Amino acid sequence: MIAQPIARRLVALIPVLFGISLLVFVLNALALGDPARAMLGQRGDPELIAQIRQEYALDRPLWVQYATWMGRLLRGNLGRSYHQQRPVSEVIAERFPATFKLAVAATLIAVTAGLLMGIAAALRPGSALDHLLMGAAVIGISTPVFWLGLMLSLFFAVWLGWLPVSGYGDGAFANLVLPALTLGALHTGTIARMTRSSLLEVVRQDYVQAARAKGLGEATVIGKHALKNALIPVVTVVGIGLADLLVGAPLTETVFAWPGLGRMLVAAVGQRDLPVVMGAVLVFAVIYVLGSLLVDLAYLVIDPRTRRD
Amino acid sequence: MSAHRVLLLLTLAFALALPAPAAAQKKGGTLRAAFGSDPPTLDPAQATDTTSSAVIRQIFDTLVELDAMLQPVPALAERWGVSTDQRVYTFTLRRGVRFHHGREMRAADVKSSFERAAKGKRPWVFEKIVGAREFLRGQVAEIRGIRPLNDWTVEITLERPFAPFLSLMAYDAAAIVPREEAARLGVEFATRPVGTGAFRFVSWRRDDQVVLEAFSGHFRGAPHLDRIVFRIIPAEITRFNEYKTGNLEWSEIPTGHCRAVQGDPILKPEWAIWPILGTHAVRFNVERPPFSDRRLRLAVAHAIEPRAIVGGLLEGCVVEGKGILPPAMPGFNPGVGGPRFDRVEARRLLAEAGFPGGRGLGPVTFHYNTSDLNQRIAELLQSQLKEIGITLELRRLDWAAHIKLVDEGRAPFFRQGWIADYPDPENFLAVLFHSRNVGAAGNTSRYRNPALDRLLDEADGMAPGPARFKRYQQAEQMVLTDAVWISLYHYTSRALIKPYVKGLERSPLSSAPEFLAPLRKVWLDK
Numbered sequence: 001m002i003a004q005p006i007a008r009r010l011v012a013l014i015p016v017l018f019g020i021s022l023l024v025f026v027l028n029a030l031a032l033g034d035p036a037r038a039m040l041g042q043r044g045d046p047e048l049i050a051q052i053r054q055e056y057a058l059d060r061p062l063w064v065q066y067a068t069w070m071g072r073l074l075r076g077n078l079g080r081s082y083h084q085q086r087p088v089s090e091v092i093a094e095r096f097p098a099t100f101k102l103a104v105a106a107t108l109i110a111v112t113a114g115l116l117m118g119i120a121a122a123l124r125p126g127s128a129l130d131h132l133l134m135g136a137a138v139i140g141i142s143t144p145v146f147w148l149g150l151m152l153s154l155f156f157a158v159w160l161g162w163l164p165v166s167g168y169g170d171g172a173f174a175n176l177v178l179p180a181l182t183l184g185a186l187h188t189g190t191i192a193r194m195t196r197s198s199l200l201e202v203v204r205q206d207y208v209q210a211a212r213a214k215g216l217g218e219a220t221v222i223g224k225h226a227l228k229n230a231l232i233p234v235v236t237v238v239g240i241g242l243a244d245l246l247v248g249a250p251l252t253e254t255v256f257a258w259p260g261l262g263r264m265l266v267a268a269v270g271q272r273d274l275p276v277v278m279g280a281v282l283v284f285a286v287i288y289v290l291g292s293l294l295v296d297l298a299y300l301v302i303d304p305r306t307r308r309d
Numbered sequence: 310m311s312a313h314r315v316l317l318l319l320t321l322a323f324a325l326a327l328p329a330p331a332a333a334q335k336k337g338g339t340l341r342a343a344f345g346s347d348p349p350t351l352d353p354a355q356a357t358d359t360t361s362s363a364v365i366r367q368i369f370d371t372l373v374e375l376d377a378m379l380q381p382v383p384a385l386a387e388r389w390g391v392s393t394d395q396r397v398y399t400f401t402l403r404r405g406v407r408f409h410h411g412r413e414m415r416a417a418d419v420k421s422s423f424e425r426a427a428k429g430k431r432p433w434v435f436e437k438i439v440g441a442r443e444f445l446r447g448q449v450a451e452i453r454g455i456r457p458l459n460d461w462t463v464e465i466t467l468e469r470p471f472a473p474f475l476s477l478m479a480y481d482a483a484a485i486v487p488r489e490e491a492a493r494l495g496v497e498f499a500t501r502p503v504g505t506g507a508f509r510f511v512s513w514r515r516d517d518q519v520v521l522e523a524f525s526g527h528f529r530g531a532p533h534l535d536r537i538v539f540r541i542i543p544a545e546i547t548r549f550n551e552y553k554t555g556n557l558e559w560s561e562i563p564t565g566h567c568r569a570v571q572g573d574p575i576l577k578p579e580w581a582i583w584p585i586l587g588t589h590a591v592r593f594n595v596e597r598p599p600f601s602d603r604r605l606r607l608a609v610a611h612a613i614e615p616r617a618i619v620g621g622l623l624e625g626c627v628v629e630g631k632g633i634l635p636p637a638m639p640g641f642n643p644g645v646g647g648p649r650f651d652r653v654e655a656r657r658l659l660a661e662a663g664f665p666g667g668r669g670l671g672p673v674t675f676h677y678n679t680s681d682l683n684q685r686i687a688e689l690l691q692s693q694l695k696e697i698g699i700t701l702e703l704r705r706l707d708w709a710a711h712i713k714l715v716d717e718g719r720a721p722f723f724r725q726g727w728i729a730d731y732p733d734p735e736n737f738l739a740v741l742f743h744s745r746n747v748g749a750a751g752n753t754s755r756y757r758n759p760a761l762d763r764l765l766d767e768a769d770g771m772a773p774g775p776a777r778f779k780r781y782q783q784a785e786q787m788v789l790t791d792a793v794w795i796s797l798y799h800y801t802s803r804a805l806i807k808p809y810v811k812g813l814e815r816s817p818l819s820s821a822p823e824f825l826a827p828l829r830k831v832w833l834d835k
Binding site: 031032033034035037038039040041042043044045046047048049083084085086091094095150153154157158161164165166167168254255256257259260263264267269270271272 | 346347349350355357358430431432433445496499500514515516517518540541542543544546547550551553554556706707708709710712713714716727728730740748749750751
C-alpha cells in the first residue's frame, strides 16, 4: 500500500532532477565569468586560458557541454572539479557527513523545541507564557542566521568559554552545538507557531471536548487525542523547513567554519566550478525531494485516511 | 600614513624579525594559524593564490630564498654564479638534501621540476629561459636552457638578461619536487605533496584544516616547531574570536577594527602593522571613449581624494597612494607624483574635454568586485566625482565576472588591486603597463605607449642597481602623468601576533594571515 506512492514519488524525481540540472546549467552559462580565467588568479596568461578551456571542453557549444555532462551522469559519473581536479563525487562525499550531521542535529533541536514551545503556548492561550514563547518564536524566525551565529559564538565561546568558537573538531559533539542551535533556531519558531495554532484548532473540536467530558486528564487529552491530529500541518512545516535549513546552511557553515556542502557550493559558484555546482545542487534537490517523500510517508502513518488515496 | 612612518614601520618590522640568540630558542609546540579559504592545491605547479603558497613554502624548498630584507640567499643551491652577459646562471646544489620520502635531491630534479611547473598555472615564471616558449607550445620535449651539468650543478640560460631572475627562483612555483613521486601521484600530488621542506605533509581535511609536522631530515636541521595546523575559517570575525580565545597564534585585524584594536589595552601589545608589496587602484580602459581622452582621465584623477579613503574608511592603517610602486618595493621613489586632489583643476579639465560641469558625458559605469570595503570605496568615489559633475553608476560583480569584463576591455573604469609576486618594479610596471601584456596578462588599461615599452624593455634587461631603478621610476612617472592608473592606497598587513611567537619574519612579501615567510624560523616561547 505504501510502496506504490513511494515508487510514484521516485519516478517523479527524474523529471524534477532533469529540470533542475538544466536550469542550473543555463543560469551558470548566463552568468559572467570564465572558469579557466578564475583558476589563474590575478595574472592570466591568454594562451594558458585557451589551453585550459580546451582541456575542460569549455570551448565547445553549450548544448554539447550539457549533453556530455548528462551522458556522464547517466553512467553515474558527476565529472571532475575544474578547481580541485578531483571527481565531484569525491568532493561531495567528503563534505556530506558534516552537512548531514548538522542538518539532523538542527532538525532535532527545531522539532523538539518547536513542539514543546507550541504545546506550552497552546495550553495557556493569551497568557504571559504564550506571549513570551510566541515572541521568542518570531524573534527566532526573523533573526538573520549570520548575526545569531555570531552572537551565540560571542556569548558561549568567547565570553563564557563553554564551547568551541568554530571548526569541526574531529566530529566532537561540542563543536556541533552552536552551529546546530543557530541553524535550528530558524526552524524552531515556525514549528512552534504552527503547533500552537494547529493545536488550538484541534482542542476546540467535538471529539476533544468529548474526551474531556469523559473525565480524561488534560495530559491524556492533549497527548493522546489532540496532538496526533494537530501534528499533520506541523509535519508539512518540518518538510518545507528542510529547504530553509539547506538554504540557511552556507551562512551557518561560514560563521562556524563548518566544512559542509553549503560552503563548498558557495565557493564553487565563485570559482565557476560548474561540475561541483551541478553536483551539489543535484544532491540538495535529491535531499529536498526525499524530505518531501518522508513527509508524505509520515502522513500515511499519522493519518490512516490518507492511505485510502 | 606618511612615508617617514612607513620607513619606521619597515625598520621596526625587520628588527622584530631578527632571530633570537640560538640558546634562547625553544623546541616543540604546535603553531595554529588560519586562512580565509581552503587552499585550492598544494602542488607548486598548480598554485596561483597566496593561501596555497603559504602552505607550499613550508613543504617545499627553492634553489634560493628571499630573506626579510628581500635579498636572495642560498637555499637548495649553496651558491650560484652569473655570466658576464647576465644570461647564464650556474647553481651549485647543496649535497645531502633529502626529500620527505627519503631520496636525495639531484640536479635532474631541478630540470624536471621546472619543466613540470612550466606546464602548470604559472608558465610566466619560466618563459624567459631559452627554449621555454617552444616547450610550452609543445614543439619540443624539453627546455633546452635548463642543463644539469652533473648531479650537483644546474645551468640555466635566459633568452636575454632579466635582473629579477633570482627572485623568480625563490618563488614557490620554482619549488623542487621529486620527479618520480610527482609522476606516480599525478593530479593527486596536489593533495599528497612531497618536498624537501622543513615540514612534511600530514593531512588535509577540505575546508577544515591542513596539518604539517616537522621534518627532522631537513638540510638545515629539524625546525623548532613540532607541528603546524592551518585551519580554514572563512569569516574574518570568527578568526578574530578564535585568536582572542587563544586558539590561534595570529590573526589579521578585521576590517574596521584597526583603531579599536589599537585602543584595546589587552590587544595593543600584540598589534603589528607593516607595509606589503601591494597597491589598491582604479584604472581606465584607455582604448575606448570616454577615457581614451587623457584630459578626462586627468579630471577624474584630480577629483579623487585618496586621503578620505585612507583616513576615513581605512582608519589610517594603510599608506596613502602617491605612485604605483608600494613604498616597500625596491626602487621605490618617494618623490614620485601623479595628479593631486584639486577640484578646480578637475573642473577645468572636464570642461576642456568637452564636458563642462559633466554635461554631455552621461553616467560613467564603475566596476568593482564584491567586498564590503570595495563597496564603501566605490560609494565614496561616487560622491567625490559628483562634486565635479560626473555621475558614477556602480556595478558590483563577483570576482570571476569582474575579472572577465576587465580582461576583455568591457569595463571603462574599474577597481584593481595588485600584489607583487616578487620584489621587483618589473612585476608591477612591465606586467601592468607594457603593451605585450594587454588584457588578462595584466595591462587591463589596454595602454599602448611605445616610449614606455622601450623604457621598460631596457630596464628589464639591465643589471640590478640604481641605474635600472631610475628607468622604472621614469616609467612610473610616465604612466602617472598619462593618468592611466590612480593609486588609492598601498596595502599594509595588519595583524595580531601572540607575544610568545618568536622568529616570525614580517617581510613585505608576507601578509597576515597567509605568512609566506619560512615558518622553520618560528619558535614558541611558552
